[in-house]
Amino acid sequence: MKVTTEELRQMKSRLPEHIPQEAIEKLLEMFPEGISFAMAASLLENALRDLPEGLTADQIAGKVMEKMQSQKKAASEDAPGNAKKITRDYFDSLLLEMRLMGSVMPSTRAEYFGETFDTPIMTTALSHLGSFHPDMVSPMEMYAAGAKEANALHWVGMCENEEFGRIVETGARTVRIIKPYADEEKIYDQIRYAEEVGAIAVGMDIDHTFTQMGEIDVVMGELMEAKSLETMKAYVDATGLPFVIKGVLSVSDAVKCAEIGAQAIVVSHHGGRLPYAVPPLMVLPDIAKAVGDEMQIFVDCGLISGMDAYKAMALGASGVGVGGHLIPEIRKGGSAAVAARIKSMTDELRGAMAYTGVADCGSFDPSVLHWR
Numbered sequence: 001m002k003v004t005t006e007e008l009r010q011m012k013s014r015l016p017e018h019i020p021q022e023a024i025e026k027l028l029e030m031f032p033e034g035i036s037f038a039m040a041a042s043l044l045e046n047a048l049r050d051l052p053e054g055l056t057a058d059q060i061a062g063k064v065m066e067k068m069q070s071q072k073k074a075a076s077e078d079a080p081g082n083a084k085k086i087t088r089d090y091f092d093s094l095l096l097e098m099r100l101m102g103s104v105m106p107s108t109r110a111e112y113f114g115e116t117f118d119t120p121i122m123t124t125a126l127s128h129l130g131s132f133h134p135d136m137v138s139p140m141e142m143y144a145a146g147a148k149e150a151n152a153l154h155w156v157g158m159c160e161n162e163e164f165g166r167i168v169e170t171g172a173r174t175v176r177i178i179k180p181y182a183d184e185e186k187i188y189d190q191i192r193y194a195e196e197v198g199a200i201a202v203g204m205d206i207d208h209t210f211t212q213m214g215e216i217d218v219v220m221g222e223l224m225e226a227k228s229l230e231t232m233k234a235y236v237d238a239t240g241l242p243f244v245i246k247g248v249l250s251v252s253d254a255v256k257c258a259e260i261g262a263q264a265i266v267v268s269h270h271g272g273r274l275p276y277a278v279p280p281l282m283v284l285p286d287i288a289k290a291v292g293d294e295m296q297i298f299v300d301c302g303l304i305s306g307m308d309a310y311k312a313m314a315l316g317a318s319g320v321g322v323g324g325h326l327i328p329e330i331r332k333g334g335s336a337a338v339a340a341r342i343k344s345m346t347d348e349l350r351g352a353m354a355y356t357g358v359a360d361c362g363s364f365d366p367s368v369l370h371w372r
Contacts, residue, residue: 026061044064083277084272086279087279097368100357105354106359107359108349112200118151118346121306122155122342123155124321125175126157129327144172145170146334147338152342164176168197176201178203179224200242201241206232229260244266245262247269247270248287249280254287254290254297264295264318267283279302285366299319304322306345306346306350306352309348310352311369313364314366314368
């Protein structure tokens with residue numbers, strides 16, 4: 001990829017001092033045209049951390065290539081322990097029986113944080129769509145506008161206040177999920193801004209603290225930090241908005257979230273950040289049993305249909321998130337296509353509810369499910 005002199009200067013300032021400019025230029029040549037500068041900078045920042053001093057530009061490039069190839073292999077669908085594939089297989093292992101005697105026309109309306117929506121299917125907290133897809137114009141706003149048109153709850157991930165303001169201006173009722181930044185003031189500033197512009201809830205994404213190599217993560221140039229329970233409780237107490245903790249994948253974490261006063265959690269492995277991660281739906285029933293009376297429980301990761309949504313709701317979810325599956329819709333037709341896909345998934349969900357005797361979103365029964 002080609003970068004300007006100013007971008008190269010910015011890149012150099014973000015990387016360890018002992019990394020020579022020659023190495024940076026060589027590494028940038030590896031990226032294809034079309035990838036954004038922000039995305040390339042973030043990838044290199046992670047890849048170049050902890051490299052020893054004294055390496056030549058060629059040696060640095062070789063080690064970075066080796067590291068990135070290792071990460072790519074670990075994330076591939078054929079890799080042992082690919083959590084995305086394990087999750088997809090679990091969805092597909094769940095079958096439904098029919099219950100039509102005394103059946104009724106079902107309603108998919110659902111209430112979250114004191115407001116009513118037409119569907120329990122919602123967007124997930126995507127981040128930086130403009131950086132990952134630089135050919136798309138205002139994708140974060142289109143994503144939000146699609147949720148509004150479908151009257152679905154909208155979630156947004158990592159973004160600066162200015163962009164979050166534009167997202168809220170679409171009219172989408174939006175939950176802001178903040179990264180676990182090392183910069184504490186940034187976290188509190190983003191909480192305050194979410195309150196000021198009318199977010200429906202705010203929260204934190206705890207499953208983006210570490211890389212798959214066990215290092216503290218750097219996301220789009222921002223250093224993350226592991227947070228103590230006391231620190232997490234301080235965030236909860238700092239806002240009058242409902243606080244949501246995303247990235248819960250155990251009863252243990254769910255109980256701790258309830259203990260510090262979180263009003264909701266998202267059961268998720270963040271698209272398979274942990275190899276061999278348990279599918280969210282596998283641990284969901286135990287989480288719902290432990291904390292379902294105290295908070296709302298949302299689920300994401302790998303949902304692509306109304307049938308997937310049905311299975312999650314039957315196992316204890318209050319609502320379900322769809323994210324990556326909607327990105328092609330943004331490309332295809334912007335907000336209208338996002339809304340149409342959410343509505344079609346809701347129609348599929350309603351059909352499954354009708355065939356299984358589920359009258360509304362509070363009446364799901366896990367005994368309708370069978371495992372093959």
